[in-house]
Amino acid sequence: xxxxxDRRNARNDLSRRQVFRQVGIAGAAAALSGAAPTVAATxxxxxxxxxxxxxxxxxxxxLAPRLEALETLTAAEADTxxxxxxxxxxxxxxxxxxxxxxxxxxxxxxxxxxxxxxxxAYAANLAAxxxxxxxxxxxxxxxxxxxxxxxxxxxxxxxxxxGFTPNAAAFFAxxxxxxxxxxxxxxxxxxxxxxxxWDLIGYPGIRLTVTADEQRMGSKLRPxxxxxxxxxxxxxxxxxxxxxxxxxxx
Amino acid sequence: MAIDxxxxxxxxxxxxxxxxxxxxxxxxxxxxxxxxxxxxxxSPRDFAPDELRNNFRGWPQSAQKANGEIPTxxxxxxAPYSPRLPIHPMMNAVGGTSLHxxxxxxxxNPWDFKVASETTRRYGVARIPKGSTVEDWPFGLDELxxxxxxxxxxVGISGQAGNIKGVIDKRGNIFEGVRARDYPMPAxxxxxxxxxxxxxxxxxxxxxFPGPAAINSVAYDERPACLxxxxxxxxxxxxxxxxxxxxSTIPRALATGRLKVVTQAIVTSVAIEEKSGRVTGVRYLKxxxxxxxxxxxxxxxxxxxENVRLLLLSKSKPFPNGLANNxxxxxxxxxxxxTAATVAALFPFDLNNWYGLPAQGVAVDNWADDNFDHSGxxxxxxxxxxxxxxxxxxxAASMSTFGKAPTWGSNWKAFVxxxxxxxxxxxxxxxxxPYEDNVLDLDPVVKDQLGFPVIRITADNKDNERKxxxxxxxxxxxxxxxxxxxxxxxxxxxxxxxSTHAYGGTRMGxxxxxxxxxxxxxxxxxxxxxxxGASVMGTSGAHNPTLTAQALAWRTAEHLSSNxxxxxx
Numbered sequence: 069x070x071x072x073x074d075r076r077n078a079r080n081d082l083s084r085r086q087v088f089r090q091v092g093i094a095g096a097a098a099a100l101s102g103a104a105p106t107v108a109a110t111x112x113x114x115x116x117x118x119x120x121x122x123x124x125x126x127x128x129x130x131l132a133p134r135l136e137a138l139e140t141l142t143a144a145e146a147d148t149x150x151x152x153x154x155x156x157x158x159x160x161x162x163x164x165x166x167x168x169x170x171x172x173x174x175x176x177x178x179x180x181x182x183x184x185x186x187x188x189a190y191a192a193n194l195a196a197x198x199x200x201x202x203x204x205x206x207x208x209x210x211x212x213x214x215x216x217x218x219x220x221x222x223x224x225x226x227x228x229x230x231g232f233t234p235n236a237a238a239f240f241a242x243x244x245x246x247x248x249x250x251x252x253x254x255x256x257x258x259x260x261x262x263x264x265x266w267d268l269i270g271y272p273g274i275r276l277t278v279t280a281d282e283q284r285m286g287s288k289l290r291p292x293x294x295x296x297x298x299x300x301x302x303x304x305x306x307x308x309x310x311x312x313x314x315x316x317x318x
Numbered sequence: 319m320a321i322d323x324x325x326x327x328x329x330x331x332x333x334x335x336x337x338x339x340x341x342x343x344x345x346x347x348x349x350x351x352x353x354x355x356x357x358x359x360x361s362p363r364d365f366a367p368d369e370l371r372n373n374f375r376g377w378p379q380s381a382q383k384a385n386g387e388i389p390t391x392x393x394x395x396x397a398p399y400s401p402r403l404p405i406h407p408m409m410n411a412v413g414g415t416s417l418h419x420x421x422x423x424x425x426x427n428p429w430d431f432k433v434a435s436e437t438t439r440r441y442g443v444a445r446i447p448k449g450s451t452v453e454d455w456p457f458g459l460d461e462l463x464x465x466x467x468x469x470x471x472x473v474g475i476s477g478q479a480g481n482i483k484g485v486i487d488k489r490g491n492i493f494e495g496v497r498a499r500d501y502p503m504p505a506x507x508x509x510x511x512x513x514x515x516x517x518x519x520x521x522x523x524x525x526x527f528p529g530p531a532a533i534n535s536v537a538y539d540e541r542p543a544c545l546x547x548x549x550x551x552x553x554x555x556x557x558x559x560x561x562x563x564x565x566s567t568i569p570r571a572l573a574t575g576r577l578k579v580v581t582q583a584i585v586t587s588v589a590i591e592e593k594s595g596r597v598t599g600v601r602y603l604k605x606x607x608x609x610x611x612x613x614x615x616x617x618x619x620x621x622x623x624e625n626v627r628l629l630l631l632s633k634s635k636p637f638p639n640g641l642a643n644n645x646x647x648x649x650x651x652x653x654x655x656x657t658a659a660t661v662a663a664l665f666p667f668d669l670n671n672w673y674g675l676p677a678q679g680v681a682v683d684n685w686a687d688d689n690f691d692h693s694g695x696x697x698x699x700x701x702x703x704x705x706x707x708x709x710x711x712x713x714a715a716s717m718s719t720f721g722k723a724p725t726w727g728s729n730w731k732a733f734v735x736x737x738x739x740x741x742x743x744x745x746x747x748x749x750x751x752p753y754e755d756n757v758l759d760l761d762p763v764v765k766d767q768l769g770f771p772v773i774r775i776t777a778d779n780k781d782n783e784r785k786x787x788x789x790x791x792x793x794x795x796x797x798x799x800x801x802x803x804x805x806x807x808x809x810x811x812x813x814x815x816x817s818t819h820a821y822g823g824t825r826m827g828x829x830x831x832x833x834x835x836x837x838x839x840x841x842x843x844x845x846x847x848x849x850x851g852a853s854v855m856g857t858s859g860a861h862n863p864t865l866t867a868q869a870l871a872w873r874t875a876e877h878l879s880s881n882x883x884x885x886x887x
Contacts (some may be wrong), residue, residue: 157730157731160728163735165731225726241687248716252714254368265715268735269738270668271714271738283674285670286668318371
């Protein structure tokens with residue numbers, strides 16, 4: 069198993085969608101620029117991604133994806149979710165987005181814990197989304213070009229899309245909220261990887277002591293890029309030494 | 319079969335903001351007190367600077383009693399139910415919600431105690447809104463002042479006085495009632511942004527001042543001053559600078575040797591002696607066992623919803639509709655403090671609101687209560703304007719786009735990148751009246767983890783509150799624009815779902831036909847049952863309730879110890 073705390077490859081981290089598809093450099097670049105993946109997926113739901121892709125980690129470390137188990141989402145659900153978050157907070161000229169933040173990874177983890185009450189909603193509505201995309205656009209959501217994906221998401225937001233539970237707008241709002249959580253949360257929870265969310269909005273980071281001067285308007289604060297659980301003050305002390313646990317301790 | 323425990327003098331149900339205060343004067347008076355608390359002890363190590371856990375996940379470290387009891391809500395009996403809140407606004411632990419509250423610690427203004435008579439005197443009785451059940455409190459601010467004072471010093475409140483013995487100090491709230499002495503600590507420091515807002519308020523001819531907080535502005539009671547780290551909003555304090563009862567009054571009560579704290583104890587009913595109609599103690603669950611804790615006096619000190627629920631669940635032959643409810647008043651005169659109808663503002667420059675706390679702010683009371691002439695207006699009451707420094711990344715990114723960008727995609731991302739630190743929102747507490755059809759009862763369908771019905775709120779903002787809300791929004795919008803905002807956005811009036819500011823249900827008053835407890839907080843129908851908390855308050859005022867509820871709790875406890883023989887026997 070790859071070490072969750074190993075950040076050597078973080079700059080080139082690719083989403084799980086690419087892991088599953090074992091895409092090459094061209095495919096990854098296309099995905100990062102917001103275009104649709106060009107390589108068809110192999111939906112090996114029973115085959116752990118780590119088995120197929122692990123050798124690549126050693127062979128080409130600078131390009132290797134981070135490999136982790138899906139905790140509750142099926143591979144197909146994860147593909148769809150990755151495609152949604154990539155459009156909600158896209159990777160663009162303003163920098164990394166929800167893909168690099170690993171918002172879908174955050175959601176997968178959270179759906180086994182604090183957000184487990186939403187697990188059924190994801191199952192029903194990710195399927196409904198693919199069904200709606202198939203009916204109206206002729207392909208599963210993840211396989212649509214970005215502009216078509218945006219059109220489908222707009223239909224959801226406006227509650228035009230049918231087949232959702234309780235309705236499309238409610239599920240859109242749910243995924244949007246969770247995507248924002250996964251992009252801007254403490255990275256302990258598996259999102260906001262490499263602090264891309266905090267960098268995006270200029271959050272200066274967690275400071276346990278803040279001076280009056282640091283509260284002045286126009287203060288140029290050095291960004292602190294550390295999780296609340298990066299030292300022993302609030303963490304399990306065993307975890308602080310051994311790593312592991314639930315997410316990533318940068 | 320319940321395990322019978324040894325009788326005690328007083329059992330307090332809930333050791334939060336009010337139970338934790340009441341325990342101290344009782345223990346000091348030499349009474350043996352058992353405090354039953356559904357939660358457990360938490361420590362500074364539990365108070366991580368973690369926005370996700372604090373603000374979105376219902377405090378997973380605390381015992382999950384409250385989160386299983388989230389009240390249901392419908393605006394009126396024929397309206398559909400509102401979506402159920404995902405997390406309860408309150409939490410369970412020793413210290414209760416005083417661990418993670420915002421810690422604004424206001425006194426009510428003099429008018430709040432006399433809304434009915436003062437409105438009648440100044441504008442005529444016709445100005446009291448139709449359907450309102452508002453009554454004057456059985457006493458005025460002067461009666462409560464000594465108890466406000468005690469709590470301010472025992473708990474530890476920072477603030478700037480505005481009226482000491484009738485001498486007005488313009489650095490403080492010029493509208494506040496007379497106080498005997500200053501706060502024990504100076505106010506928390508302002509920020510450049512709150513100073514900018516204060517300057518703008520003065521430009522409008524208003525009277526800005528820093529708000530009071532149960533947070534150390536300087537070292538106090540051997541605990542340090544606030545570090546302004548920015549995770550106080552639904553967060554506990556990692557250095558104990560927030561003066562929850564868990565670090566102030568409860569440890570002092572324990573030091574007397576008279577208080578015993580029982581944690582993880584969920585009280586299920588109050589026991590009655592049928593012949594006398596007096597309470598004999600409480601039954602609770604702990605560790606899979608049921609216990610009966612006998613006591614001479616029972617004090618309910620849960621949150622408003624819990625106090626009402628426990629009374630309604632405690633049915634007996636003398637009280638077939640719930641304890642102390644033969645007059646049918648339990649659950650009535652319910653108020654959800656009207657804090658919706660917000661105003662958000664967008665500024666053309668960064669505010670640096672990333673740190674600080676919701677209690678670090680600037681207030682204006684010119685438009686609160688009856689501090690302005692309502693002769694030409696079509697409502698009574700008013701609102702406190704409050705602007706503060708408080709921002710964390712998930713909340714920042716969840717900002718409104720003020721109609722200037724979509725809610726997702728590249729254009730949204732560009733907007734949030736530029737504006738995440740350029741907005742502020744004021745939530746505006748408005749004085750809110752009780753009405754005959756705003757009530758609490760037991761939900762006929764929804765149950766908690768133990769199978770007991772949860773509270774059902776049937777309540778909505780009425781015409782008076784909606785008009786008041788719109789008026790106050792205009793004032794807040796004017797203030798933001800004066801301070802340089804480029805646009806403002808008014809939030810909807812909202813409805814009256816579960817809130818951290820829930821009042822009434824066991825209202826205090828001399829008339830036993832319209833009130834559950836008497837002027838000292840003891841049930842009219844059950845003389846050895848006292849009720850603590852905002853559930854006894856008949857008006858909300860325009861300010862946070864906790865300090866008032868704590869002052870009332872101290873007063874009830876002092877009345878009990880001073881009149882022990884007549885109440886306990």
